[in-house]
Amino acid sequence: MFIKQLYTGCLSEAAYxxxxxxxxxxxxxxxxxxxxxxxxxxxxxxxxYIFETHFHxxxxxxxxxxxxxxxxxxxxxxxxxxxFKVTVATDGEIFNIGxxxxxxxxxxxxxxESTCYLLKDENKKDYCVFTGDxxxxxxxxxxxxxQKAEILTMQDLAGMLYESLQAKIIPLADDVIMYPAHxxxxxxxxxxxxxxxxxxxxxxxxxxxxxxxxxxxxxxxxTEGLAAPPNYFPINAKINKEGYESxxxxxxxxxxxxxxxxxxxxxxDENTFILDTRNATVFTQGFxxxxxxxxxxxxxxxxxxxxxxFDKTILLVTEIGKEKETVVRLxxxxxxxxxxxxxxxxxxxxxxxxxxxxxxxxxxxxLAMDLPFDEKAVIIDVRKETEFADGxxxxxxxxxxxxxxxxxxxxxxxxxxNIYVHCAGGYRSVIAASLLKQQGxxxxxxxxxxxxxxxxxxxxxxxxxxxxxxx
Numbered sequence: 067m068f069i070k071q072l073y074t075g076c077l078s079e080a081a082y083x084x085x086x087x088x089x090x091x092x093x094x095x096x097x098x099x100x101x102x103x104x105x106x107x108x109x110x111x112x113x114x115y116i117f118e119t120h121f122h123x124x125x126x127x128x129x130x131x132x133x134x135x136x137x138x139x140x141x142x143x144x145x146x147x148x149x150f151k152v153t154v155a156t157d158g159e160i161f162n163i164g165x166x167x168x169x170x171x172x173x174x175x176x177x178x179e180s181t182c183y184l185l186k187d188e189n190k191k192d193y194c195v196f197t198g199d200x201x202x203x204x205x206x207x208x209x210x211x212x213q214k215a216e217i218l219t220m221q222d223l224a225g226m227l228y229e230s231l232q233a234k235i236i237p238l239a240d241d242v243i244m245y246p247a248h249x250x251x252x253x254x255x256x257x258x259x260x261x262x263x264x265x266x267x268x269x270x271x272x273x274x275x276x277x278x279x280x281x282x283x284x285x286x287x288x289t290e291g292l293a294a295p296p297n298y299f300p301i302n303a304k305i306n307k308e309g310y311e312s313x314x315x316x317x318x319x320x321x322x323x324x325x326x327x328x329x330x331x332x333x334x335d336e337n338t339f340i341l342d343t344r345n346a347t348v349f350t351q352g353f354x355x356x357x358x359x360x361x362x363x364x365x366x367x368x369x370x371x372x373x374x375x376f377d378k379t380i381l382l383v384t385e386i387g388k389e390k391e392t393v394v395r396l397x398x399x400x401x402x403x404x405x406x407x408x409x410x411x412x413x414x415x416x417x418x419x420x421x422x423x424x425x426x427x428x429x430x431x432x433l434a435m436d437l438p439f440d441e442k443a444v445i446i447d448v449r450k451e452t453e454f455a456d457g458x459x460x461x462x463x464x465x466x467x468x469x470x471x472x473x474x475x476x477x478x479x480x481x482x483x484n485i486y487v488h489c490a491g492g493y494r495s496v497i498a499a500s501l502l503k504q505q506g507x508x509x510x511x512x513x514x515x516x517x518x519x520x521x522x523x524x525x526x527x528x529x530x531x532x533x534x535x536x537x
Contacts, residue, residue, distance in 0.1 A: 067166050067187055068109070069194065071245065072101060073262055076365050077125055077398065078252035080262055082196060082245060084185065086164025091115040092138075093183065093196050094247050095128035097313055098394050102128070103135060113138045115161060117168065119198025119247055120180040121146070121306045123211050123299035124254055125367075126400050129306075131313055143181025144172045149308040155181070166193075171234045173200045175227020176207030176254075178218075182234065184242075194243035195266075200227070201235055202246045204259030206275040208292055211254075211299060220292075224285040231276065240267035251365065253296050293450075297468075298371030302400050311402050313394070320382065320393030322406030326418050332381055332405045341374065342383040343392045344412065346496035350425040350512055354383055354408070354415055357423075359500040362388060362395070364493040371399035373471055373497070382407035383415075425499045426511045430519035433486055433511075434526035437461070444479065446487045448498040449517065453490065455532035459520065467494045470501045479507055488513035488520065 068085040074096060082093040083105050090111040092102050106113050113136040116129050120143075129140045130150060140152045141161065155161075157172035167190075171182040176199045187193040199207035209223035218226075242265065248254050249262040257274065270276055278284040324332065332338055333356075342349055342357040343366065349359040360369050362385075374380075380403060384392045389407050408415060416422055428436075437443055445462040447454050454464040467489070479485065485507065489495040492515055499510050513520070520527060 067164075067193075069185075070105065071262060072096075073249070076367055076395070078249045078258070079125055080245065080247055080249065084163065084166070084168075085109060085111050086166040086188070088112060089114050089164040091117060091161075091163050091168065092132060093117045094119055094122070094198065095132050097126045097128045097131070097310075097398050099128040099132045099135060099313075102132060106136075112136070114163065115139055115141055115168075117141045117161075117183050117196070118146075119143075119182065119196065119200070120177045121148075121303050122199075122247075123295070123303040123306075124248075124252065125398050126302055126310060127306050128313075130309060134312075141170075143170055143179055145174065146179040147307075171195070173197075173227075173230035173234050175209055175223055175225075175230045176200055177212045178223075180207070180230075184238070192239055192242050194245055195235070195238060196245045196247075197235070198247045199254050200230065201244060201269065201273075202248060202252075202255050202258045203244070203261045203264045203269070204273055205255035205257040206231070206273075206288055208255055208295075209288060210292060211295060211303070220289055221285055224288050225281060227288070228281045228284045235266070236270065236276065238266045240265065240270070242266045244269060253293070253299075253368070256292055296368065296372045298376070298399055301376055302371070305400050310400075313397055316397050316402050316404065317390065317393055319402075320380075320396075320404035320406070321389055322404075323409035324381075324406040325409060326415060326420065328406075329381065329408050329415075330420075332379075335379070337377075338379045338381055338405055339375070340381045340383060341370070342412070342500075343388065344383065344385050346493050347427075348385075349496055349500070350427050352416060352422045352424050353412060353500075355421055355423040356504055357383060357500060358504065359496050361493065361496070362392065367395045367399045369467075369494075369497065370396055370401065372468060373501070374401070376400060376403075379403040379405045381405050383412055386411050386413075423503065425496065425503070427514050428486070428511045429514050430523055431526065433513055433520070434523055436484075436486075437527075440484055442483045444483045444485050446485060446498070447517070448487060448489050448494050453517075457517070457521065457529060457531050460528040460530045465498075467498050470498050473505050481509065484509055484511065486511045486513055488516040491516045491518050 072081045155170040159170045161168045165188045169184040183196040210220040340357040346361045447462040448467045
């Protein structure tokens, strides 16, 4: 028996490759499937099954392309209705994989089709359970993402989740390993632990959701304090349910090199926008005017899905050699419309003498020196409300990054104001500054190091906390 967790940090997503006696299965694959194919080839194994724990909302699954490449069957649990050929398993159904087996555990609650998969080893002993978004390390899946929310409330779904956990997961032996679909940083839960796997025993002892005295207490605990899900979640869930374009087709479009002349021609199309994925610190030094900055070095795909329009075509500016990585990571969260990339990157644009834009960077101590003498200074803190409440510059205004996609959010700013933008470390503030520039606000300064640098100079700033820290 061979089990490998394939963890993708920028999405906090875990896929799994399992194998026995030359037969393999993949659980919750990402859209780019090469790693699964290479693993099977290197081990002389055949991928027979693709198990999906539910219709994912936070990424586009690789189920269709992997099935096409291998002939494997796509397995969903009960109540799944897909727009393509799948096997809808019954609760308790057994799938043999070489000398081991997978038992279907129907666990609705996170979504109506959510299903866990219990792996039994060569001796028929329960060995591990793949819990998808039903159970995480330290948390459970949020019950407000189901596609039939107009029929069931999140309280209804939370109640279903409670019953599923009580009936199917908690009774498992303490030593059964628990492999979830996500780790810390995922928006699919609110309190995910930093570890990417655990045991049933550990979760019984430490998971707040499994330690509620009653069903009513459980429902209250898991539904309170939920932040709004990212904007792209419904889009991805729909794609996973209905089907999508082959990744190879998307790559053909995205990896089209464009000359400066062709790039400029496509810029004129109002249904096209420029995405620059170079490092944030490089972007501020110079970029193609109107570009949106989302650097590959951060939680790139998540921010792209949350901030960018899916109905427009993307023109790419990337670090040379990062073109494919950029397209793949965008495709993981459902982007499929690409016009191509600027051949030679920004350096070619600059060398050709084309018009460039930039964002002024300032150190935190420079901000501290400017504030007392600059009556037109406005500090915009683009961190989340909870981050802001836990400590901020007294004069700062809180505009969480996601709010900046609405042009009306910046309507009250004046041309003569000097706007200083910061986040926690410098990644989000550059995204924010690029969005503000796109909205016609150009008198900007990006505070390098963000709050991390500002709080080290607390003797030079008036720092305050909100009376109540938001949950």
